[in-house]
Amino acid sequence: MTETDEIVEVKDLTKIFPKSIGLRRGGRGGTALSGITFKAKRGEVIALLGENGAGKTTLLKIIATLISPTSGSVKVMGYDVTKQDTLVRSHVTFTTNSERSFYYRLDGWSNLRFFCGLYGMRMDEVRENVEPYLDALSMRKAMDISYMYMSTGMRRKLAFLRTIAIDKEVMLLDEPTSNMDPSSAEEVSSIIRRMRKSGRKAVLLSTNNLEDAEKLADRVLILSGGQLVFSGKPPSKNTMKGIIEITLNDSAFVDMTKVLPGARKTIDGEGAHYIKECDDAVTELNSAIDRLRGSGVPITSARIIQQSLQELFITKTRSD
Numbered sequence: 001m002t003e004t005d006e007i008v009e010v011k012d013l014t015k016i017f018p019k020s021i022g023l024r025r026g027g028r029g030g031t032a033l034s035g036i037t038f039k040a041k042r043g044e045v046i047a048l049l050g051e052n053g054a055g056k057t058t059l060l061k062i063i064a065t066l067i068s069p070t071s072g073s074v075k076v077m078g079y080d081v082t083k084q085d086t087l088v089r090s091h092v093t094f095t096t097n098s099e100r101s102f103y104y105r106l107d108g109w110s111n112l113r114f115f116c117g118l119y120g121m122r123m124d125e126v127r128e129n130v131e132p133y134l135d136a137l138s139m140r141k142a143m144d145i146s147y148m149y150m151s152t153g154m155r156r157k158l159a160f161l162r163t164i165a166i167d168k169e170v171m172l173l174d175e176p177t178s179n180m181d182p183s184s185a186e187e188v189s190s191i192i193r194r195m196r197k198s199g200r201k202a203v204l205l206s207t208n209n210l211e212d213a214e215k216l217a218d219r220v221l222i223l224s225g226g227q228l229v230f231s232g233k234p235p236s237k238n239t240m241k242g243i244i245e246i247t248l249n250d251s252a253f254v255d256m257t258k259v260l261p262g263a264r265k266t267i268d269g270e271g272a273h274y275i276k277e278c279d280d281a282v283t284e285l286n287s288a289i290d291r292l293r294g295s296g297v298p299i300t301s302a303r304i305i306q307q308s309l310q311e312l313f314i315t316k317t318r319s320d
Helices: 019-024 056-063 085-088 107-117 121-135 152-166 180-198 212-214 283-296 309-317
Strands: 006-018 032-041 046-048 073-078 092-095 171-174 202-206 221-225 229-232 242-250 262-267 273-276 299-305
Touching: 006 056, 006 202, 006 242, 006 309, 019 171, 032 046, 032 056, 032 202, 032 221, 032 229, 046 056, 046 171, 056 073, 056 092, 056 202, 085 121, 092 152, 107 121, 107 283, 152 171, 180 202, 180 212, 212 309, 221 309, 229 309, 242 283, 273 283, 283 299
Parallel strands: 046 202, 046 221, 092 171, 171 202
Antiparallel strands: 006 032, 006 073, 221 229, 242 273, 242 299, 262 273
């Protein structure tokens, strides 16, 4: 496998929890993920966005081989998560947001010694991997504290340090900056950016922080009700994509289905507005303007509206 290949491949993934499991968890079971398909490359950061219960954590857990898919396929480095789970785990690290992922009576170093040892790592390797980040994350003294006495923010940073220490090609982060102070959260974001720049890893992170996603992600996946409703660059990194709005006098006679196919029409006191979301907004707008001018139709206004990630998120997750 070359350095440019996709190292995570998810195809038509569905996860259905039985009702019995759902009831024990206080729910009714049901479909957590439905028909999810995407790929992740080395050097790419993908942000998973969605409302609570949208399926973000379930997706990460399936890639990490912690739970099995109901149908579809997930491959990491070419290995199937169901049939070759041991091989998959040798290429994946997963930072969970659960505080029960460490031993409470052990200090930070002892916890890292145990969990990294499961990957066959020596303690000198562990220290070498995390040493550059201890001061930046304000964790040097905290590493000698028992986990039970660590603050929530310290626990989150220890989980992130464990992921750094293990150092695998696929990094799965479940809300990595939650409960961190702003300085530590920014440092975690900076570390993730450096990892992306190295081109060695694929990073998949779930977050409810849209600002983090906007800054960090090369691509965002928006989940709603277990379905993938959007996959693409964050709006700030996709200068071609936008919403075209053309306003004409409401008495203008023109067949807009030919001028701007797929546009929807609204009318107010300013005239008739034709609105369309486009992948190449500049090209489509210029083409529409040329057609209108060629037909002698006066244009009141024409513009491209760039959606923010928040606006995109609300649009894609809004229930009909």
